[in-house]
Amino acid sequence: MVLFENQLYIEFPSKKDFIDFVSNKVISSINTIAQEVHSQNINDETSMPQDLNIFGFGMNLSIDEALKNAIVHGNRVDPLKKVALSYYINSEKLEIIVRDEGIGFDHKNYKANQEIDAEAGRGLLLINNFMDEIKFNESGNEITMIKYLGKSKTAREDF
Amino acid sequence: MEITTKDCNDVKVVSFKGRIVYDTEEIVKRETEKLVKGTVKNLVFNFGELTYINSSGLGLLINVLKQIRAAKGDVKLSNLRPELMELFKITSLNSVFDISPDEETAVNKFVKK
Numbered sequence: 001m002v003l004f005e006n007q008l009y010i011e012f013p014s015k016k017d018f019i020d021f022v023s024n025k026v027i028s029s030i031n032t033i034a035q036e037v038h039s040q041n042i043n044d045e046t047s048m049p050q051d052l053n054i055f056g057f058g059m060n061l062s063i064d065e066a067l068k069n070a071i072v073h074g075n076r077v078d079p080l081k082k083v084a085l086s087y088y089i090n091s092e093k094l095e096i097i098v099r100d101e102g103i104g105f106d107h108k109n110y111k112a113n114q115e116i117d118a119e120a121g122r123g124l125l126l127i128n129n130f131m132d133e134i135k136f137n138e139s140g141n142e143i144t145m146i147k148y149l150g151k152s153k154t155a156r157e158d159f
Numbered sequence: 160m161e162i163t164t165k166d167c168n169d170v171k172v173v174s175f176k177g178r179i180v181y182d183t184e185e186i187v188k189r190e191t192e193k194l195v196k197g198t199v200k201n202l203v204f205n206f207g208e209l210t211y212i213n214s215s216g217l218g219l220l221i222n223v224l225k226q227i228r229a230a231k232g233d234v235k236l237s238n239l240r241p242e243l244m245e246l247f248k249i250t251s252l253n254s255v256f257d258i259s260p261d262e263e264t265a266v267n268k269f270v271k272k
Binding site: 061065118123125 | 180181182211213214215217218219221222224225242246249250251252254255
């Protein structure tokens, strides 16, 4: 079995133009390493089965929404404030951390209830659905999103 | 992002191809504004080749839906990929939008009225 670890750090100004660029970079970087390791392990019975599909749509969406929240709600689109994304991946899990320089999101008192046809406010709901775990730091300006590799711990089907 | 339209009697079918992301949102806004201002208010969106949409894109669709319904029309969605269908279920938007498995079914819903 091939064990691995990889990490990446990207820091950029709070401009919406960067969201697509950064999410694409991160997704392709994660995919490259995951696929390489997967191909090494595929005929190895000692390896745990890894589901590469977890790096698709839902992961892209979670990164996209976290960056949008950091830029728009955290830094209020102030280009002088920076957003930092880092990820860490090993054979067991993928951890993505997004930090902004805003005053912090009040995650303790946050309630997701809203009008069903509201035009905004679904980002966190989506992240929650596609990741296995999410947590905030105390001040609320940093979100950690965790996805376990191998068989997903969530009940729903991944894609 | 490509958006094409065709008329089927009193229904306008709008096909989306590509990804609705921040870079392509303006195109979608521009094209859907034309639809809102147009005379045909019975719209079918074919999402067969729409591979990605985020919460911001969903907000945009809801905005269009509200304006069209205010003008006594409707936006019916059709041909959603499984991951997009999942997204509509997670957000309960499958109860806001009328969603059909294919374009023809969606068009016929207007004809039957």
